[in-house]
Amino acid sequence: MSTNDSPQGGDAALINASIAQLKDWLAAGELSANDLAAAFERRIETIDPELNSLISRVEANAPASTDGPLAGIPYAHKDIFCAKGTRTTCGSRMLGDWVAPYDSTVHERLSQSGAVLLGKANMDEFAMGSSNENSHFGAVANPWDTAAVPGGSSGGSAAAVAARLVPFATGTDTGGSIRQPAAFCGVTGIKPTYGRVSRYGMIAYASSFDQGGVIAKSAADCALVLGEMAGFDPKDSTSSDEAVPDYVAGLDGSIEGLRVGIPKQWFSDALDPAVGDAVTAAIDELRAAGARMVEIDLPDADIALAAYYLLAPAEASSNLSRFDGVRFGYRCEDPKDLQDLYERTRSEGFGSEVKRRILVGTYALSAGYYDAFYRRAQKARRLVTEHFQRAFDQCDLIAGPVTPTPAFDRGAHSDDPAKMYLEDIFTIPVNLAGLPGMSVPAGFVNGRPVGLQLIGRHFDEGRLLNVAHQYQQRVDWHERMPSIAGDSANDNREG
Ligand code: GLN
DSSP states (O other), rough: OOSSSSSGOOHHHHHSOOHHHHHHHHTOOOOOOOOHHHHEEEEHHHHHHHHOEEEEEOOOOSOOSSSSSSTTEEEEETTTBBBTSSSOOSSGGGGGGOOOOSSOHHHHHHHHHTTTTEEEOOGGGGOSSSSTTTOTTOOOOTTBBBTTTSSSSSHHHHHHTTSSSSSSEEEEOOSSTTTTHHHHHEEEEEEEESSSOOOTTTTTTTTTTTEEEEEEEEEEHHHHHHHHHSSTTTTTTOOOOOOOOOOTTTTTOOOTTTTTEEEEGGTTTTSOOOHHHHHHHHHHHHHTTTTTTEEOOTTTTTHHHHHHHHHHHHHHHGGGGGOOOSSSSSOOOSSSHHHOOOOOOOOOHHHHOOOOOOOHHHHHHHTTTTTIIEEEEEHEEEEEEEEHHHHHHOOOOEEEEESSSSSOOOTTTTTTTTHHTTTTTHHHHHHTTTTOOEEEEEEEEETTTEEEEOSSTTTTTHHHHHHHHHOOOOOOOOEEEEETTTOOOOOEEOO
């Protein structure tokens, strides 16, 4: 732990402090929002050139509210969230210099709560990827080991939080894009129930799966931020009017007697044994805190994967048809006619993974193939949802791995999309069913972080955060900080 326990301790104390601690210092006048933003900006300046976690910097404005729940707390947005007047690229050349003309609801709410935007985080193009190597703005390095990927698609967000460039960052999770990078970077991430956080102004990938959430150092920090982001939004027809509980107030509840379901099929050959050991040790901690383990059946992770990689591209092919060179974004030079404008704009503006998915999705939806592919995949989606429902008759929450392996090396899966897709085998089923899921740091394998996944019933984010917080009272994985070249401020470095 840091020996510094006040803002007088300098940047090292600030960057490792919880959001609650920062709020106390700000409220007591021991720290100004300006000084806090400046401390993180200095870190971004010195450390981010090595990581490439941010696509754009945003000049820190005075907080819109000085007494809101996040007043003065700096953060980064995944560059998929529109914030009026800021460049919003979605990791794509297609939107390379597009400036959002309006605010996403998430941005509007965070601004109203007083949070201070410092940058837009790197991501896989249009949120398609598991390694952040699909960004038009270059790959992101994992702060724990720069030879490793940070995960994706919210890889910039996870790397920025892990490197302490911001106290928290937004992310989105369509098939694992909050949980997988959080696991690879040793930070805490929550993907809420589908409909919990408004999708208005969040650039669409696969609309029936996309869900915004948060990546931060701890469950307690996630609870604070999610409370500000969540809630009904009349501008998003799929947003839920279910009341948002006080997530922070719920953190301290006992987990005595809680029934934790362990999906036995997830601890198979597909799982790296060292990752399995770390996850098992985390489950033992939950047991020591009073929880009870129940073996459950979730037989269809591979079916879920196949269904997702058909349905998500199908939805993407439709969502991405708006990028045609006419309305906004990139336009090719000197088109000779309308057809040429469409063709060259889209072939120059999109990267190869995005094109692959548009092709797959368009094919799957084409007349004659619809029943064979799309309809079958929808049935599989229903089946996966039913299996989760059945599992939740026996347990209150599910615990397991986030990923089959720790972060892989950059370039390792570049020529093999199918192998890349397998990285999502434990996260995707959760998106098919629209359930909330969390990734919690649970140890290291060869110096690379490993995550514990917690999955809840619909709208049970409060319980996930409570269980994760209770776990984080017993371990200190989430307090570890990577040692980064050029970093002067880390006196509690690891490894
Ligand atoms: N890795 C998955 C994909 O490539 C999930 C992405 C996401 O959640 N946005 O589609």
